Amino acid sequence: MEKYRVMPGPEAFLPPAAACVGNVLPDPGQGHVNGEIVQEDVAMEEAARQFLAAKVPTIFPGPLVLWNWNEKSAKKASAIYKLYEVLKAHNPGALLIPMPDYRPKYPKINPEIEINPNHPNLTIWHNKIDVCMFVGVHCHYANLSLKIIRGGTNCYTIAMCAQAGHEDAMLSFRDATPDSTYRLIEAVKRVKGLASSGNGASHAGTAS
Amino acid sequence: MSKEKIKINREFYDIMPKEYQELVEDATYGKEGRGWKDVGESKEMIEEHSLCAGCPESIAFRYVLACLPNPEDTVMVGSTGCTSLVFPHVAVHNIHSLFGNQNAVASGLKRALSYRFPDKVKDVVVLAGDGATVDIGLDMTLQSWFRQEKIATICFDNELYANTGGQSSGLMQKGFVAKMAPAGKKFDKVDLPEIARQSGCHYVTMLTVSKPNRVEKAIRNAILIAREIGPTYVQLYTPCILEIGKQMMEGLQEMRDSEGPGKRFEFKEYISDEAKAYLESIAPKKKRKKVTAQTEG
Numbered sequence: 188m189e190k191y192r193v194m195p196g197p198e199a200f201l202p203p204a205a206a207c208v209g210n211v212l213p214d215p216g217q218g219h220v221n222g223e224i225v226q227e228d229v230a231m232e233e234a235a236r237q238f239l240a241a242k243v244p245t246i247f248p249g250p251l252v253l254w255n256w257n258e259k260s261a262k263k264a265s266a267i268y269k270l271y272e273v274l275k276a277h278n279p280g281a282l283l284i285p286m287p288d289y290r291p292k293y294p295k296i297n298p299e300i301e302i303n304p305n306h307p308n309l310t311i312w313h314n315k316i317d318v319c320m321f322v323g324v325h326c327h328y329a330n331l332s333l334k335i336i337r338g339g340t341n342c343y344t345i346a347m348c349a350q351a352g353h354e355d356a357m358l359s360f361r362d363a364t365p366d367s368t369y370r371l372i373e374a375v376k377r378v379k380g381l382a383s384s385g386n387g388a389s390h391a392g393t394a395s
Numbered sequence: 396m397s398k399e400k401i402k403i404n405r406e407f408y409d410i411m412p413k414e415y416q417e418l419v420e421d422a423t424y425g426k427e428g429r430g431w432k433d434v435g436e437s438k439e440m441i442e443e444h445s446l447c448a449g450c451p452e453s454i455a456f457r458y459v460l461a462c463l464p465n466p467e468d469t470v471m472v473g474s475t476g477c478t479s480l481v482f483p484h485v486a487v488h489n490i491h492s493l494f495g496n497q498n499a500v501a502s503g504l505k506r507a508l509s510y511r512f513p514d515k516v517k518d519v520v521v522l523a524g525d526g527a528t529v530d531i532g533l534d535m536t537l538q539s540w541f542r543q544e545k546i547a548t549i550c551f552d553n554e555l556y557a558n559t560g561g562q563s564s565g566l567m568q569k570g571f572v573a574k575m576a577p578a579g580k581k582f583d584k585v586d587l588p589e590i591a592r593q594s595g596c597h598y599v600t601m602l603t604v605s606k607p608n609r610v611e612k613a614i615r616n617a618i619l620i621a622r623e624i625g626p627t628y629v630q631l632y633t634p635c636i637l638e639i640g641k642q643m644m645e646g647l648q649e650m651r652d653s654e655g656p657g658k659r660f661e662f663k664e665y666i667s668d669e670a671k672a673y674l675e676s677i678a679p680k681k682k683r684k685k686v687t688a689q690t691e692g
Contacts, residue, residue, distance in 0.1 A: 248407060255402045264404035285407060287415045290483045293443055301412050 193222040193357050195341045202338045204330070205354040212352045218360045219352065227360060231371050234320070234345050234358055235378040241318035241343070244274050245282040247302050249324030251349070253285050259365075260323075266368035267322055273372050277379060282314060286321075289328050304328040308339040320345040321356070322363065330355050347371070401467065414442070418486060424467045430615075431458045431607040440466060440486045446477060449643025451650060452551055452633040455604040456481055459522065459549065462614040463487065469518040469618075470508070472501040474532065476524035477558050477635075478551055495532030497521045498539035501546045518618050521548045525566040526556050529585055533565075540594040540626045547621040549614070549629045550587070557635035568659060573638055588663055591628040597667040598627035603650035603660050613664075619677065620670045632660045 191208035206212075210222040218230025225233075238244045252263045274281040284302050291305045298313035304324070311319070319342055321329050326348070333344050333355035346356035347363045360367065402419055403411055422438040423429040433439075440460035446453045456478075463469050466487050473482045475494040482489045492500040501521045508517040528536050528550040539546060555573050556562040563576035565585040572579045591599045598620045600613045610631070617627040634649045636642065641649055653660040666674070 253403060253407050253411065255404045261404055264406045268406035283407075283410055285410050285412070287411060293445055293484070297412070300410070 191222065193337070193355065195343050195357060196337045197339050197341060198337050200338055202334055204334065210354040212354055213359075213361055215362060218358065219354065220358045222354065227367075228374075230358055230360055231374040232378060234360075234371060235374040237318045237343055237345065237358070238274055238320075238375060239277060239379055239382065241278070243280050243282060243314060243316045243318070244278060245284060245314065245316045245319045246271050246274075247284055247286050247307075247319055247321050247324070249286045249321065249329070250288055251325065252323030253287060262365040263323065263363075263368065266365040266372075270368055270372050270375070273375055277375075282316065284310060284314070286324055286328075286332075289325070302332075304332040304335075307332040307336050311336055311340045311342045316342055318343045318345070320347055321353075322347040322368075323349075326350060326353070329353055414438075422486070423461070429461065429464070429466075430611045431461050434458070434461050441481065441484055444484055445480045447637060447643070449636055449646055450477075450633075451604060451636070451646040452477055452553065453481070455551060455610070455631055455633045456485075458604060458607050458610045459614055460485065460487060462611045463518070463520070464615055464618055465516060465518055468516055469520060470504060472497045472504065472519065472521045472523075474523035474527035476527055476551075476556075477553070478522055478524055480558070495527050495530075496535055497523045497527060497532060498544070498546065498548060499535040501548075502539050502542065502544040505544060505546050516622060518622055519546045520618060520621075521546055523548075523550060524557070525550055525552045525554065526564050529565040529587055537590070537594055540591060540596055540628075543595055543625045545621050545623075545625060547617040547627045547629070548591075549617070549631065551633045552630050553633050553635040553638070554584075555635060555638055557638055561635075561638040584659060588628065588630055588665070591626075592665050595626060596628045596665075597621075597625045597670040598629075599663075599665040600628075601630040601632075601660060601663045603632040603654045605647055605650040605654060609662065616666070616670075616674065620666075620673060623673055624667070624670050 193205050213219050213224050216227055217224050218227045220230055220233050248267055252260055252267060255261055271283045286302045289304050292303050296303050298310040302310040329346055330353060333353060336342050336344055344356045346353035346359035348359055348361050349363045352359040352361035401424055417438045423433050434457050441456055444453050469487055471487055471489040473479050473489060473491050474497040479491055482491060490500060498521055501519045505519040552566050554567045555564050561574035563573060563580045567580045569583045570579045588599050588601045598617050602609055602613060604610050613629050617629045621627045632650055632653060634646060636646050
């Protein structure tokens with residue numbers, strides 16, 4: 188059987204859960220890109236390339252970082268906001284859209300200002316988002332969102348996970364901390380510097 | 396969890412939708428003496444809901460949530476029914492159990508919370524319809540009372556299975572003809588308040604939601620007594636206007652018509668001696684005399 192690769196969609200109304208078709212989660216110190224296990228540094232560089240090449244790079248912070256539960260969440264929030272500022276400086280079209288909670292919204296959500304895990308495609312479509320990163324979203328709702336996005340949109344998904352990573356994202360890291368977010372910021376700056384110096388760091392995405 | 400933890404990281408405050416900013420700034424978490432009069436004044440624990448227009452259950456929900464003495468440390472357990480359509484919109488921790496299992500789930504939850512947070516007050520409140528409480532879940536309901544689980548059970552009694560089209564339930568009045576019970580109910584309305592009393596509940600009351608002050612007192616008593624003494628039961632009449640052929644503006648009158656002397660929802664209240672003593676001990680000093688007089692009367 189040919190190996191299933193987790194690629195941008197639109198794949199189908201119900202794409203398979205990547206875990207059910209042979210994709211495994213990375214070990215500590217690793218990440219994965221399109222279902223292939225790679226070292227974390229490699230995944231970070233690829234994430235940086237995707238962000239820099241995107242027309243509308245977007246970060247979706249979830250409840251674990253939006254709400255000030257503890258000191259760690261406050262530090263993570265600072266780091267994520269810093270990443271957003273770096274992306275915004277490179278591309279004024281960058282967005283920061285919260286996922287405040289997981290309750291279905293009635294009568295409808297405002298896709299311009301928030302994303303909901305039960306219909307994340309609405310926010311992706313409305314804002315024409317082509318690369319997004321989930322951070323601080325509980326695993327089960329992240330997986331739900333990632334599958335819906337892969338099923339109905341052509342958006343490239345990145346998951347910065349504090350646990351074991353997300354095989355349903357096109358790219359994910361695991362054990363995310365404020366420090367690893369700052370490492371991602373450094374990767375973005377480094378790749379951007381290479382790109383501006385013409386050293387072959389142009390968009391080399393494996394996906395789109 | 397305390398109110399201090401219900402706040403937004405400052406970096407993200409500006410991007411949060413307004414309703415969440417209001418939840419932090421204007422909700423009644425942590426407020427002593429919160430009650431039904433906050434409805435419409437402060438940010439509510441429920442705003443939009445998916446019930447029918449004019450449904451008395453929606454106002455009952457507002458009152459119950461407005462009267463929780465400790466919403467930030469309360470977990471509500473619901474079950475299948477019209478109530479389960481509302482819980483996804485509620486800004487209080489809640490669990491949806493399998494149909495009828497709500498009191499069993501709440502029992503385990505209460506014990507787990509007591510073990511995990513021994514120094515904190517954590518209230519567990521069951522809120523389910525009459526089908527879940529009296530028919531399908533009667534075993535679980537009664538067993539939790541027999542075991543003296545410290546949980547409050549609230550039953551929204553609409554006297555039938557409303558969201559499946561109007562089948563008869565144990566709490567339906569005898570002879571009532573519903574869409575899916577064309578031959579009429581064959582036996583009397585189950586007297587669950589009396590069963591609750593005999594099963595060991597320390598506070599039992601039955602009322603409609605036409606009088607918010609009375610609802611507030613019932614909910615607070617039920618939760619406070621359940622917290623310290625043992626199981627409590629509140630039965631609230633929330634008629635299904637669709638299934639009894641009423642218009643959306645007629646729910647309130649239906650409740651008023653059903654609560655008069657001798658009617659099936661005439662106000663009833665039972666408080667055990669232990670619970671009376673507890674209520675007296677926590678009443679503010681100026682009110683103690685009044686509470687004593689009431690409970691003795």
